[in-house]
Amino acid sequence: xxxxxxxxxxxxxxxxxxxxxxxxxxxxxxxxxxxxxxxxxxxxxxxxxxxxxxxxxxxxxxxxxxxxxxxxxxxxxxxxxxxxxxxxxxxxxxxxxxxxxxxxxxxxxxxxxxxxxxxxxxxxxxxxxxxxxxxxxxxxxxxxxxxxxxxxxxxxxxxxxxxxxxxxxxxxxxxxxxxxxxxxxxxxxxxxxxxxxxxxxxxxxxxxxxxxxxxxxxxxxxxxxxxxxxxxxxxxxxxx
Ligand SMILES: [Zn+2]
Numbered sequence: 001x002x003x004x005x006x007x008x009x010x011x012x013x014x015x016x017x018x019x020x021x022x023x024x025x026x027x028x029x030x031x032x033x034x035x036x037x038x039x040x041x042x043x044x045x046x047x048x049x050x051x052x053x054x055x056x057x058x059x060x061x062x063x064x065x066x067x068x069x070x071x072x073x074x075x076x077x078x079x080x081x082x083x084x085x086x087x088x089x090x091x092x093x094x095x096x097x098x099x100x101x102x103x104x105x106x107x108x109x110x111x112x113x114x115x116x117x118x119x120x121x122x123x124x125x126x127x128x129x130x131x132x133x134x135x136x137x138x139x140x141x142x143x144x145x146x147x148x149x150x151x152x153x154x155x156x157x158x159x160x161x162x163x164x165x166x167x168x169x170x171x172x173x174x175x176x177x178x179x180x181x182x183x184x185x186x187x188x189x190x191x192x193x194x195x196x197x198x199x200x201x202x203x204x205x206x207x208x209x210x211x212x213x214x215x216x217x218x219x220x221x222x223x224x225x226x227x228x229x230x231x232x233x234x235x236x237x238x239x240x
Contacts, residue, residue, distance in 0.1 A: 009060035023125035055103030073132035076179035096141015126155035134191035142198035163227035190215035
């Protein structure tokens with residue numbers, strides 16, 4: 001793996017007792033590596049890693065510490081993902097609307113694989129910020145190649161052939177089986193699309209609106225995509 005450049009930020013605290021690392025949260029921000037770290041400093045936020053579009057990896061917070069990247073969040077029964085996760089920020093001037101660079105994806109893959117191996121992180125827990133905070137966050141955006149990452153053993157992707165193995169047809173229950181908090185069903189459904197059906201996520205040209213208009217208020221998963229959701233719930237029900 002690439003040499004990791006240490007640029008410490010003071011915004012972290014201790015992980016609560018019994019909160020081992022068991023998740024990776026992927027983010028994006030519009031700034032490049034060093035300016036992004038400056039912005040985090042200004043906002044009193046942090047992340048364990050920042051990956052620039054040139055593929056350079058920066059580390060503002062030691063892995064053992066609790067960085068401030070996820071905010072109010074939940075996933076698969078975990079609340080406050082900062083307790084349990086490693087946060088990785090990717091630079092993306094389009095906020096994840098346009099493709100990430102190959103150098104950046106290569107760095108993200110090797111970093112994730114190393115973390116997964118060292119902490120034995122379950123495949124279900126490699127998530128987007130949008131997965132764990134569906135009403136508040138859009139990142140790392142629909143251009144993040146989750147399907148390709150799953151082929152490398154980072155996170156999960158579905159096989160439509162599995163849809164028939166799931167009897168459940170209730171969208172809310174299926175989303176919950178995957179790990180989503182469904183208190184706001186349109187937001188959770190749209191977050192599912194950001195990760196697993198990016199073709200259903202509207203193209204957003206105005207970067208500002210990406211972070212203000214998180215989900216269409218009345219969004220309902222189109223019926224013809226129910227098999228995708230079922231196949232995904234099936235994948236997430238297995239042990240890895
Ligand atoms: Zn984020």
